[in-house]
Amino acid sequence: xxxxxxxxxxxxxxxxxxxxxxxxxxxxxxxxxxxxxxxxxxxxxxxxxxxxxxxxxxxxxxxxxxxxxxxxxxxxxxxxxxxxxxxxxxxxxxxxxxxxxxxxxxxxxxxxxxxxxxxxxxxxxxxxxxxxxxxxxxxxxxxxxxxxxxxxxxxxxxxxxxxxxxxxxxxxxxxxxxxxxxxxxxxxxxxxxxxxxxxxxxxxxxxxxxxxxxxxxxxxxxxxxxxxxxxxxxxxxxxxxxxxxxxxxxxxxxxxxxxxxxxxxxxxxxxxxxxxxxxxxxxxxxxxxxxxxxxxxxxxxxxxxxxxxxxxxxxxxxxxxxx
Numbered sequence: 001x002x003x004x005x006x007x008x009x010x011x012x013x014x015x016x017x018x019x020x021x022x023x024x025x026x027x028x029x030x031x032x033x034x035x036x037x038x039x040x041x042x043x044x045x046x047x048x049x050x051x052x053x054x055x056x057x058x059x060x061x062x063x064x065x066x067x068x069x070x071x072x073x074x075x076x077x078x079x080x081x082x083x084x085x086x087x088x089x090x091x092x093x094x095x096x097x098x099x100x101x102x103x104x105x106x107x108x109x110x111x112x113x114x115x116x117x118x119x120x121x122x123x124x125x126x127x128x129x130x131x132x133x134x135x136x137x138x139x140x141x142x143x144x145x146x147x148x149x150x151x152x153x154x155x156x157x158x159x160x161x162x163x164x165x166x167x168x169x170x171x172x173x174x175x176x177x178x179x180x181x182x183x184x185x186x187x188x189x190x191x192x193x194x195x196x197x198x199x200x201x202x203x204x205x206x207x208x209x210x211x212x213x214x215x216x217x218x219x220x221x222x223x224x225x226x227x228x229x230x231x232x233x234x235x236x237x238x239x240x241x242x243x244x245x246x247x248x249x250x251x252x253x254x255x256x257x258x259x260x261x262x263x264x265x266x267x268x269x270x271x272x273x274x275x276x277x278x279x280x281x282x283x284x285x286x287x288x289x290x291x292x293x294x295x296x297x298x299x300x301x302x303x304x305x306x307x308x309x310x311x312x313x314x315x316x317x318x319x320x321x322x323x
Contacts, residue, residue: 019055
């Protein structure tokens with residue numbers, strides 16, 4: 001088997017196993033937290049929040065350790081674009097989304113602030129450990145604020161926890177958490193190795209691979225959970241899943257990867273990809289304006305089609321620039 005073929009197998013296999021293991025890791029971790037008596041509020045915010053971003057975090061950290069920081073950055077920023085354009089677009093096409101959640105309303109300004117902080121820290125085309133630490137600190141402050149402001153919504157958050165966590169014993173949940181975490185890391189390792197190998201074999205930049213194949217692949221758990229939530233009529237959960245995931249990607253994924261391995265940004269990452277991520281975040285904010293003002297926000301099918309078309313156009317732009 002040639003080097004390119006082996007890299008493609010590792011990339012595809014890593015993506016499949018990563019998607020399958022991410023959901024099971026979240027369920028096991030939530031079950032362990034419940035078995036240990038952790039309040040549902042903290043399980044909902046921390047376990048589920050980190051869990052849905054676990055693929056992006058593990059892939060980006062391993063990419064940084066492997067000397068491919070552009071892949072890590074492309075994975076985080078590309079996942080944010082995919083979450084809004086691809087996932088929210090497809091979800092709205094399947095079933096128009098009506099959002100009225102107070103929790104989601106609070107998270108949107110946080111996402112805007114995190115995006116603005118990213119722009120400010122990236123302005124000199126360098127992300128060092130100081131910048132990464134600032135992003136990580138912003139994440140801790142955000143989590144603290146979420147916990148403090150959500151104390152009266154424990155029951156609502158408990159209802160949003162993954163099904164199948166109630167009957168798990170602490171021993172079983174602990175073993176499953178460790179097992180799926182190991183699988184998650186191994187799948188991420190295979191994915192990173194394959195992505196770097198494919199990029200170098202066919203002359204694509206690691207940034208483009210990260211923004212396209214890896215970003216969409218690591219966003220598949222969010223796609224599955226958002227579509228499932230929308231079909232159940234849990235629109236707040238579908239929309240909140242996107243906002244929360246982007247918040248964790250912006251602060252945790254980039255912050256942790258940068259602390260592990262500082263790097264200089266490719267100029268196109270700032271002038272093209274960061275600009276596109278900011279633009280999609282602004283569109284998301286405009287869509288949610290009624291929600292921010294205290295009224296339900298609605299994403300219709302035609303708005304979902306516009307989001308999806310924007311994502312397709314951006315992906316075509318990336319492919320054309322790579323060719």
